[in-house]
Amino acid sequence: MERQDEAIKQIIASTVPASRSATLPQVCPEVARRLPDAAYIHIPFCRTRCSYCDFAVTVGTEALMGKYVDYLLREIAFTPAAHYPLQTIYLGGGTPSLLTAEQLERILGALAARFGIAPDAEISLEANPGTFDLVKLKAFQRAGVNRLSLGVQAFQPHLLKLCGRSHDLRDVFDAIEQIQRAGFANFNLDLIFGLPHQSPEDWEHSLTQALAAQPAHISLYDLILEEQTPFGRRYRSGQAPLPDEEQTVQMYLRTRERLIAAGYEHYEISNFARPGRQCRHNQVYWHNRPYYGIGNGATGYVWGARVERPRRMHDYFLWVEAGQFTIAEAMGSDEELSDTLLLGLRLLAGVELSALQQRFGSAAVENLCAVLQPAFAAGWLLYDEGRLRLSVPDGLLLSNEVFTLLV
Numbered sequence: 583m584e585r586q587d588e589a590i591k592q593i594i595a596s597t598v599p600a601s602r603s604a605t606l607p608q609v610c611p612e613v614a615r616r617l618p619d620a621a622y623i624h625i626p627f628c629r630t631r632c633s634y635c636d637f638a639v640t641v642g643t644e645a646l647m648g649k650y651v652d653y654l655l656r657e658i659a660f661t662p663a664a665h666y667p668l669q670t671i672y673l674g675g676g677t678p679s680l681l682t683a684e685q686l687e688r689i690l691g692a693l694a695a696r697f698g699i700a701p702d703a704e705i706s707l708e709a710n711p712g713t714f715d716l717v718k719l720k721a722f723q724r725a726g727v728n729r730l731s732l733g734v735q736a737f738q739p740h741l742l743k744l745c746g747r748s749h750d751l752r753d754v755f756d757a758i759e760q761i762q763r764a765g766f767a768n769f770n771l772d773l774i775f776g777l778p779h780q781s782p783e784d785w786e787h788s789l790t791q792a793l794a795a796q797p798a799h800i801s802l803y804d805l806i807l808e809e810q811t812p813f814g815r816r817y818r819s820g821q822a823p824l825p826d827e828e829q830t831v832q833m834y835l836r837t838r839e840r841l842i843a844a845g846y847e848h849y850e851i852s853n854f855a856r857p858g859r860q861c862r863h864n865q866v867y868w869h870n871r872p873y874y875g876i877g878n879g880a881t882g883y884v885w886g887a888r889v890e891r892p893r894r895m896h897d898y899f900l901w902v903e904a905g906q907f908t909i910a911e912a913m914g915s916d917e918e919l920s921d922t923l924l925l926g927l928r929l930l931a932g933v934e935l936s937a938l939q940q941r942f943g944s945a946a947v948e949n950l951c952a953v954l955q956p957a958f959a960a961g962w963l964l965y966d967e968g969r970l971r972l973s974v975p976d977g978l979l980l981s982n983e984v985f986t987l988l989v
């Protein structure tokens with residue numbers, strides 16, 4: 583493993599500016615597996631802070647966006663390039679759709695100059711209703727964005743208000759219309775279930791409205807009460823006005839039923855896609871492949887180590903001014919194996935056992951399977967056709983119980 587790390591470092595150290603047409607260097611598959619060809623860019627600005635959100639975001643600071651983009655460019659410039667053109671870029675947040683087209687062009691231009699961007703790269707941008715119009719969407723498209731992820735969360739005005747969303751229902755419908763008019767064939771819609779005061783009928787209605795919008799992809803979020811948020815302070819899990827466990831299970835199962843009937847593939851615990859429209863960037867995470875994480879609070883996975891950026895904006899600026907790409911110690915092989923399994927099991931296709939054995943050795947994989955024995959015994963985990971996967975629906979519903987065994 584050490585020799586591989588050395589080889590990777592040498593490849594990365596010889597920093598030749600990449601280009602959009604950069605070709606893959608000839609390296610052995612094991613080394614190639616550890617070179618990032620994906621980048622997550624964090625855009626932390628939001629109009630309001632939603633009542634359930636504990637992400638690294640900042641509110642009322644849009645005037646700082648220009649400066650922040652300058653610092654992103656500085657970080658990109660000192661991030662070691664692997665000379666692998668990026669295959670996927672994900673601008674998440676925060677609300678990346680608050681960026682101006684010029685700011686977005688600068689970021690993508692810097693990524694292209696530093697790493698190269700493959701001609702058929704997937705470039706996703708998260709957007710919130712009320713923060714863009716058709717002119718802006720067209721400009722984003724011209725800059726290279728080919729996948730849009732719209733944060734709708736709910737189709738009921740009372741729930742949008744309760745969540746502290748910065749948009750109303752009219753903004754949602756307007757946003758969907760503009761996305762369709764701009765011709766974004768690849769667009770995702772985010773919904774949250776398990777919200778306070780959300781009835782099963784509300785959820786059915788949200789699903790109906792989401793399907794009517796004909797997105798290529800739908801992501802579900804099961805509300806988590808984070809301590810430091812208004813929801814975390816106000817509500818207790820499983821207690822009214824939150825839906826009880828049985829209700830949230832039914833919401834999840836109904837979602838599966840309706841989206842599959844409508845032609846979506848349920849390919850990850852919380853994600854559904856039309857054929858061929860699975861999110862390529864998120865699959866990098868689920869396959870535990872490396873990626874750059876750029877911007878405040880962003881985590882990357884480079885050279886076998888999770889690398890973090892300061893979460894507070896001011897600290898991030900200081901960190902960029904120091905101009906040092908920080909590398910944590912590479913994780914051990916056991917940790918990498920359990921991460922690979924934990925992330926891979928999120929996919930309904932599961933994980934190919936022989937690939938794990940080849941990469942980590944049979945003994946380590948056998949040990950881990952022994953740890954997972956209670957999940958096999960409970961019927962939450964299955965082994966068939968050479969793959970380990972969660973059972974449907976029990977394993978999907980109780981995935982956290984399975985994952986707990988791995989950490």
Ligand code: SF4
Pocket residue numbers: 627628630631632635636637639675676677710733
């Ligand atoms: S829009 Fe998204 S990132 Fe911003 S506060 Fe709301 S949930 Fe958090």
